[in-house]
Amino acid sequence: MRYQSAQSAWMIRARAALPGGVSSPVRAFAGVGGTPRVIVRARGARVEDLDGNRLIDYIGGWGASIHGHAAPALVAAAQRAAKRGLTFGTAARDDVRLAEAIKERVPGVERVRFTNSGTEAVMTAIRIARAATGRDAIVKFDGGYHGHADGVLVRAGSGGATLGVPDSSGVPGDVAARTLVAPYNDAAALARTLATAPSPVAAVVIEPIAGNMGVVPPKAGYLAEVARITRAHGALLIFDEVMSGFRVARGGAQDRCGVTADLITLGKIIGGGLPIGAVAGPARWLDLLAPLGPVYQGGTFAGNPVVMATGLAALARLRPATYRSLERAGARLEAGLRDALATHAIPGCVQRVGSMLTLFFGIDRAESMEDVRRADAARFGRFFHAMLERGVHLPPSAYEAWFLSTAHTRSVIDRTIEAATESIATLR
Ligand SMILES: *Cc1c(COP(=O)(O)O)cnc(C)c1O
Numbered sequence: 001m002r003y004q005s006a007q008s009a010w011m012i013r014a015r016a017a018l019p020g021g022v023s024s025p026v027r028a029f030a031g032v033g034g035t036p037r038v039i040v041r042a043r044g045a046r047v048e049d050l051d052g053n054r055l056i057d058y059i060g061g062w063g064a065s066i067h068g069h070a071a072p073a074l075v076a077a078a079q080r081a082a083k084r085g086l087t088f089g090t091a092a093r094d095d096v097r098l099a100e101a102i103k104e105r106v107p108g109v110e111r112v113r114f115t116n117s118g119t120e121a122v123m124t125a126i127r128i129a130r131a132a133t134g135r136d137a138i139v140k141f142d143g144g145y146h147g148h149a150d151g152v153l154v155r156a157g158s159g160g161a162t163l164g165v166p167d168s169s170g171v172p173g174d175v176a177a178r179t180l181v182a183p184y185n186d187a188a189a190l191a192r193t194l195a196t197a198p199s200p201v202a203a204v205v206i207e208p209i210a211g212n213m214g215v216v217p218p219k220a221g222y223l224a225e226v227a228r229i230t231r232a233h234g235a236l237l238i239f240d241e242v243m244s245g246f247r248v249a250r251g252g253a254q255d256r257c258g259v260t261a262d263l264i265t266l267g268k269i270i271g272g273g274l275p276i277g278a279v280a281g282p283a284r285w286l287d288l289l290a291p292l293g294p295v296y297q298g299g300t301f302a303g304n305p306v307v308m309a310t311g312l313a314a315l316a317r318l319r320p321a322t323y324r325s326l327e328r329a330g331a332r333l334e335a336g337l338r339d340a341l342a343t344h345a346i347p348g349c350v351q352r353v354g355s356m357l358t359l360f361f362g363i364d365r366a367e368s369m370e371d372v373r374r375a376d377a378a379r380f381g382r383f384f385h386a387m388l389e390r391g392v393h394l395p396p397s398a399y400e401a402w403f404l405s406t407a408h409t410r411s412v413i414d415r416t417i418e419a420a421t422e423s424i425a426t427l428r
Pocket of ligand 1: 117119120122146240241242243268276
């Protein structure tokens, strides 16, 4: 019986040791109810829980595992690097090589500074922008998630949206006051926000393809307008590509959408599944960082040799053909989910960019967080559990992207569509 399962017992132990039994809030299933599956191993498109259930996985390490879980070439690279030393804390070679690999692929990048998380990358990008402009305020977008630093935990998506925490407690009011919020996909509103800002704006920070309020693609021409308006105000444009980088195209969202930012942040995929972040851009801005310039930033583990080697193996395996096959898999899943909604006359929509997608119930389209708030999260919760019973592990929130990997073969997708069609039938 489920309530006597090994993982239910484990979660009791977990809650006595970790707040909520987890190391990051969305994992606790607060957004969908019930008890999280405790994952013990993962390979390819599947994860295995403590009770021995093998589940098709769409969390994909929150997008990091684009080659599937435990991809043999990445594991081998990590093992080889580990034998040479787990950490050096010195000048080394693989951080240079990974920076070169990023420069080669991503438009506008001359320099890269590695961090241990996407959160730190965004903190550093904002600090550079403030130093470059001599201004303090920043603009972000409603539903945009940029990690958990104080200044960006204002109307943030992801866990904040799931848990209904628009603004975190513990963030000083004067820090939050320097963050202005505009609606996504509305260029005129951004122009108004910049024009009426109480103090000049250093940077506009945006997920070019929003993924942390669920997938919300930019409207045609929107990002070019954002770039134009931002620069007209003398602010720097920061594309937070921690999720979209190497996910939506070989050169990320800049490459896919044809708009180049002043600074970009990366993470997730570039570590091949190990902890990483990076801020990247032209030498003009990146060389403001210490030791060359006045902007301090550092890290004991930054550029860790095991992470760098694994990231190099991950990027080496992302070829133009990889994106074509991810696009085909994504399109197949999208079509199957749409058919399932139509067959059972359940209102909803599927929004997708390449290999990231979200199924929203109760709305026919979402262009902004305001639209997303109207989606039926309770119905998503029922769908989520129906899928889990059928062996499909979705992100435990109505406001997250599902991630495909190269291990999500046609048969894995078809099995998912079958489960979704049955699950949607139970929602009537
Ligand atoms: C995941 C994510 C972050 C935060 O990265 P962490 O490694 O979790 O700190 C920041 N921005 C975006 C767009 C993300 O998707």
